[in-house]
Amino acid sequence: MNKKSFSLGLLFALILSFFFAPVLTHAQGEANGDFRVGMEAGYAPFNWSQKTDANGAVPIQGNSSYAGGYDVQIAKKIADGLGKKLVIVQTKWDGLAPALQSGKIDAIVAGMSPTAERRKEIDFTDPYYESQLVVVVQKKGNYADAKNLKDLTGAKITAQLNTFHYSVIDQIPGVNKQQAMDNFSAMRTALASGMIDGYVSERPEGVTATSVNKDLKMLEFSKENGFQTNPEDVQIAVGMRKQDPEITQVNQILSGISSEERTKIMDQAVKDQPAAATSDNEKAGVLTDFKTIWSQYGGMFLRGAGLTLFIALIGTVVGTALGLLIGVVRTIPESENKVVRLFQKIGNALLSIYIEVFRGTPMMVQAMVIFYGLALAFGISLDRTIAALFIVSVNTGAYMSEIVRGGIFAVDQGQFEAAQAIGMTHGQTMRKVVIPQVLRNILPATGNEFVINIKDTAVLSVIGVADLFFQGNSASGANFQFFQTFTIVGIMYLIMTYAITRVLRFVEKKMDGPSAYVKLEDVENVKES
Numbered sequence: 001m002n003k004k005s006f007s008l009g010l011l012f013a014l015i016l017s018f019f020f021a022p023v024l025t026h027a028q029g030e031a032n033g034d035f036r037v038g039m040e041a042g043y044a045p046f047n048w049s050q051k052t053d054a055n056g057a058v059p060i061q062g063n064s065s066y067a068g069g070y071d072v073q074i075a076k077k078i079a080d081g082l083g084k085k086l087v088i089v090q091t092k093w094d095g096l097a098p099a100l101q102s103g104k105i106d107a108i109v110a111g112m113s114p115t116a117e118r119r120k121e122i123d124f125t126d127p128y129y130e131s132q133l134v135v136v137v138q139k140k141g142n143y144a145d146a147k148n149l150k151d152l153t154g155a156k157i158t159a160q161l162n163t164f165h166y167s168v169i170d171q172i173p174g175v176n177k178q179q180a181m182d183n184f185s186a187m188r189t190a191l192a193s194g195m196i197d198g199y200v201s202e203r204p205e206g207v208t209a210t211s212v213n214k215d216l217k218m219l220e221f222s223k224e225n226g227f228q229t230n231p232e233d234v235q236i237a238v239g240m241r242k243q244d245p246e247i248t249q250v251n252q253i254l255s256g257i258s259s260e261e262r263t264k265i266m267d268q269a270v271k272d273q274p275a276a277a278t279s280d281n282e283k284a285g286v287l288t289d290f291k292t293i294w295s296q297y298g299g300m301f302l303r304g305a306g307l308t309l310f311i312a313l314i315g316t317v318v319g320t321a322l323g324l325l326i327g328v329v330r331t332i333p334e335s336e337n338k339v340v341r342l343f344q345k346i347g348n349a350l351l352s353i354y355i356e357v358f359r360g361t362p363m364m365v366q367a368m369v370i371f372y373g374l375a376l377a378f379g380i381s382l383d384r385t386i387a388a389l390f391i392v393s394v395n396t397g398a399y400m401s402e403i404v405r406g407g408i409f410a411v412d413q414g415q416f417e418a419a420q421a422i423g424m425t426h427g428q429t430m431r432k433v434v435i436p437q438v439l440r441n442i443l444p445a446t447g448n449e450f451v452i453n454i455k456d457t458a459v460l461s462v463i464g465v466a467d468l469f470f471q472g473n474s475a476s477g478a479n480f481q482f483f484q485t486f487t488i489v490g491i492m493y494l495i496m497t498y499a500i501t502r503v504l505r506f507v508e509k510k511m512d513g514p515s516a517y518v519k520l521e522d523v524e525n526v527k528e529s
Contacts, residue, residue, distance in 0.1 A: 035084035037075045038091045038105035039067065042477030043184060044208045045269040046111035047071040049090070049474040051296060055272040060090045062384060063466045064303055065474060070204070070269040074128050074257075075109040078238070081253035082246065090474070091464045093183065094162060097121055098368070100241055102375030107250075108239030111202070113164050114232050123242050126251045127235035129262060132220070133168060133227045134206040137198040138191065139217040148225030149173065155197040158187060165200040168227045185473065189482045191216065207270060212480045274479060289484045297475040297485075304471035305492050311388050311460070311467065312453035318389075319396025320446055326351055326397065327404030328430050351401070358398035364459040367391050371463040388465045392453055403445045407438035440511050447504035451497045468492060
């Protein structure tokens with residue numbers, strides 16, 4: 001087997017392993033009797049992430065963190081009642097329903113209300129908590145003394161994306177409704193910075209926000225002066241797949257938890273949440289905050305940075321190999337055989353579609369389609385990290401194929417003609433003459449793609465990949481110190497990209513050789529003199 005065949009075989013084997021290895025892992029997980037529960041782990045006091053198993057926290061799958069909160073305690077009771085092991089799968093809010101429908105999780109226990117719109121896609125159990133809607137505002141703001149919804153006229157109000165909270169904003173007369181935000185961390189930051197005047201939430205979250213940030217205030221309205229809601233809108237239930245046979249059993253388990261016990265669990269969750277401990281140090285200086293955050297979450301950040309570099313490196317290497325392969329294939333001269341020429345045209349058309357699709361769509365959309373779409377359409381359940389490697393690789397391959405094509409065109413046409421003149425085949429010409437030059441020509445672009453991939457892994461948090469951004473988001477959701485946390489994360493990204501850029505510059509200089517060359521005849525003249 002020649003080197004080219006071996007490289008192609010290795011590339012295809014790697015791509016196939018992206019698919020089949022995770023499927024076996026997923027099947028083994030089901031056989032072990034796990035009860036996989038999806039939640040954000042960033043919506044205190046219902047759920048949050050922390051670094052230890054204190055207060056009954058449960059390990060988060062594929063992560064070094066633990067999940068705690070009211071939802072976790074309810075999920076533990078359900079798992080025990082089902083005789084299964086509880087597994088927490090940290091998933092962004094938008095990804096919870098697709099994860100459930102695709103079979104990646106068995107239930108959603110994440111403070112989700114069983115609205116009529118959601119019932120069209122998934123089923124719900126009986127409610128396990130009922131709360132009331134509140135509005136969180138600045139304590140010294142223009143709307144701090146609002147007594148009813150009319151007092152919020154003209155206020156810039158928002159809520160979490162894809163929640164019932166966002167729809168009730170329309171009940172406020174003359175409201176300046178803002179774009180929905182992805183999570184409560186973003187909304188609290190926007191409110192503290194004055195970008196919005198308030199956001200709609202539930203009372204437990206409002207209690208958490210005001211206990212952490214003393215500059216915030218929670219507005220509670222009477223039934224007559226507040227939001228008009230249906231019972232199911234303020235209830236919280238467990239989301240499960242349509243026609244799931246375990247719904248009846250879960251309802252029986254929930255019915256065995258008295259209202260007094262549920263209240264006790266919630267009170268304990270409010271007390272145990274990491275934000276409560278953080279608020280005790282609110283007078284600490286900014287530098288002390290940075291030191292405290294690093295001491296608490298530094299290990300998580302480093303592991304996230306390691307995963308970020310791993311995904312970016314493998315994705316860039318595999319993507320570059322894929323781009324080289326496509327670039328070479330597309331330069332093969334058109335065959336005189338009609339059948340072969342037909343297959344060449346079909347192949348080139350398919351490659352063009354691949355390139356246009358992956359260059360013309362955001363990586364975040366590709367992640368959602370590949371990770372959840374494959375499971376829904378074909379029953380292929382990918383591991384998150386493997387899915388991330390596959391997504392970054394094929395995305396990079398699409399860009400690199402065009403870069404390689406440009407690198408091939410940059411090689412002087414006379415070299416192709418010279419190679420043909422001495423009897424070299426197209427494959428020999430590409431392998432021995434063109435590709436070595438192309439590799440040097442595309443090195444700066446390849447390095448730039450590597451740097452871009454380091455930053456773009458952040459979008460993979462949409463499928464729960466525990467990269468650096470994901471870890472930063474989890475930490476900020478627990479400590480509510482968004483500026484300090486993401487400043488640290490930003491510095492770590494800068495260090496990684498700067499270091500990679502310097503290394504690539506060094507490699508380029510080594511490939512270029514000395515900046516000045518001495519002709520052999522000059523050396524001989526010096527010797528003679």
